[in-house]
Amino acid sequence: MLSITRQILPKTRGLAVLTSVRTKVTLPELPYDYAALEPVVCREIMELHHSKHHQAYVTNFNAAKEQLDEAVAKNDASKIISLQGALRFNGGGHINHSIFWKNLTPERTTPSDALQKAIIKDFKTLDNLKAELKVAAVGVQGSGWAWLGLNKKTGNLQVVQCPNQDPLAATTGLVPLFGIDVWEHAYYLQYKNLRPTYVDAIFDIVNWNDVSERFSSA
Ligand SMILES: [Fe+2]
Incomplete structure (x- = not known):
């Protein structure tokens, strides 16, 4: 042909x-059903x-x-x-x-020991990391993302904002571990203008197994 x-x-x-x-790139299949992340x-x-x-x-x-x-x-x-x-x-x-x-996942997961250690080193607690991510996500002006990334040069975890659809690795050099989509298409139908409530809820469906794997692969 x-x-x-x-x-x-x-x-x-x-x-x-x-x-x-x-x-050509293709649309990846979701690893769960469309309804699997309800009610979040x-x-x-x-x-x-x-x-x-x-x-x-x-x-x-x-x-x-x-x-x-x-x-x-x-x-x-x-x-x-x-x-x-x-x-x-x-x-x-x-x-x-x-x-x-x-x-994201509907299952309960926790960070691996190695990721937990890195989180404690850079943020003291997992709750502190979530708080920093929330500030970054809620503070994105207009549309964009908040990311937890790994700086391979320093070995540190970093929380950063990316505007629009700027991809983390290509625009900052950080390895993306976990991202929160704060485009209105990600939450407005359900949360309306309450972006902070959406961000809080997202922490209930983080796939820490996936985040940990990204961390160990990096
Ligand atoms: Fe999106």
Whole structure:
């Protein structure tokens, strides 16, 4: 099938299309049902958030990536530069949400011993870490994320804000361990304007097993 595509397309465009076909990102399946995180996050939010919002980031990133491949093949510097915003926004949206779904679980979990040690070193207690994350999440102006990240240079855990869909690793160098999506699409249907209440509730469904694995892998 790929060889047929190559034959009917002009050489340069054909190669660009073939490259983008091979490298398309896809919407990951959720590791639980849409209703699994109730009552913290209702089914309707989860379904819209995953099947509409995340899907849109995937679709739009692939479209921008395809244009990028064509622009690179043509050595069109102006076009390449013009695509950076769409790539950052939609690629970031895909990266962030792919982590976010795994960061959550309906099951009760606790940080691993190694992560617990790091939390105590940098925040004294888990409650302090949650308090810092809450301040960061509630304080995001407009849309964005609060993250717990690992600074591999210092070995320290850090709490940071990211605006819009800026992905943590690509924009700060920190390894993302746990993110809180504070875009209104993540909570408004259920929590209306009460972002602090949503953030408090999110701590009840943190998948500390996943956060611990990200920490140990880093
Ligand atoms: Fe989101």
